[in-house]
Amino acid sequence: MGSKTDVNEFSVSIFFKVSKAAILAGETFRFWILDFGFWIFEFVLSKFFSDLNLRENESFIDVCAAPGSKTTFINSKRHTGNTKLFVAGDFYEHRIRSLRENCIRLDAQNIEFVRYDAEKSMPFADASFDVILLDAPCSGTGTIRHNPEIRYFLKPSDFIELSEKQLNILKNASKLLVKGGRLIYSTCSLEREENESVVENFLRGATNFRKVLPNVSERFLTAENFARTFPGRDSTDGFFIAVFEKV
Numbered sequence: 001m002g003s004k005t006d007v008n009e010f011s012v013s014i015f016f017k018v019s020k021a022a023i024l025a026g027e028t029f030r031f032w033i034l035d036f037g038f039w040i041f042e043f044v045l046s047k048f049f050s051d052l053n054l055r056e057n058e059s060f061i062d063v064c065a066a067p068g069s070k071t072t073f074i075n076s077k078r079h080t081g082n083t084k085l086f087v088a089g090d091f092y093e094h095r096i097r098s099l100r101e102n103c104i105r106l107d108a109q110n111i112e113f114v115r116y117d118a119e120k121s122m123p124f125a126d127a128s129f130d131v132i133l134l135d136a137p138c139s140g141t142g143t144i145r146h147n148p149e150i151r152y153f154l155k156p157s158d159f160i161e162l163s164e165k166q167l168n169i170l171k172n173a174s175k176l177l178v179k180g181g182r183l184i185y186s187t188c189s190l191e192r193e194e195n196e197s198v199v200e201n202f203l204r205g206a207t208n209f210r211k212v213l214p215n216v217s218e219r220f221l222t223a224e225n226f227a228r229t230f231p232g233r234d235s236t237d238g239f240f241i242a243v244f245e246k247v
């Protein structure tokens with residue numbers, strides 16, 4: 001009887017030890033995969049977001065920052081200690097939690113995390129930032145090769161709603177830029193409605209902004225002086241980037 005109990009206790013303890021080891025291995029693997037994903041993304045970003053390399057004593061806001069791949073990349077490129085203010089904001093509390101966790105995991109430092117609805121207003125005075133990134137919420141059609149479900153959920157009306165949202169956020173974000181500052185608008189959408197149309201619409205009402213040629217290799221520049229990648233042509237996700245200066 002006694003030995004039966006011992007065997008059961010032994011099996012249970014082995015079971016828990018193996019489970020714990022499996023969970024720890026799983027966690028390590030998950031973080032390894034996450035880090036690898038961020039590393040690949042960082043490589044792509046370094047080719048595309050050099051306009052966001054912060055100079056000494058500049059202030060910066062990543063308007064739609066979660067889950068933080070661009071925040072962490074830009075933070076890693078800044079002169080340590082020499083950024084005036086580094087803000088990363090988003091609308092959703094749970095996404096800000098992931099943003100914060102990713103920043104801790106990747107040792108991104110001196111970041112102020114802020115929650116707001118950028119379509120309505122952001123809690124900063126006009127002309128508060130030297131550099132602004134608006135990586136806008138979008139349809140994600142540039143990522144369909146690894147998010148194939150997107151095509152089943154998108155409706156034609158989504159593009160109209162998204163472009164209105166993108167324009168509203170862009171208009172609000174532009175107020176926060178100092179004269180001479182740079183504003184980068186980007187999406188991972190392939191659609192003109194969410195890209196060229198939004199920024200041309202914005203420029204029509206914002207005469208104190210001018211387009212700047214994105215600092216990317218020539219093959220990515222478009223006839224309208226924006227930058228784009230195409231999954232079929234470039235074997236990457238589809239990105240769109242527009243750069244503006246406030247004059």
Ligand SMILES: C[S@@+](CC[C@H](N)C(=O)[O-])C[C@H]1O[C@@H](n2cnc3c(N)ncnc32)[C@H](O)[C@@H]1O
Pocket residue numbers: 063064065066067068069070071089090091092095116117118119120135136137138
């Ligand atoms: C394309 S994702 C940003 C990806 C992020 N820049 C990165 O590289 O990891 C767009 C983000 O916009 C946020 N968002 C959507 N509507 C918003 C709003 N009204 N105000 C602020 N953020 C918003 C979403 O929660 C989402 O995290």
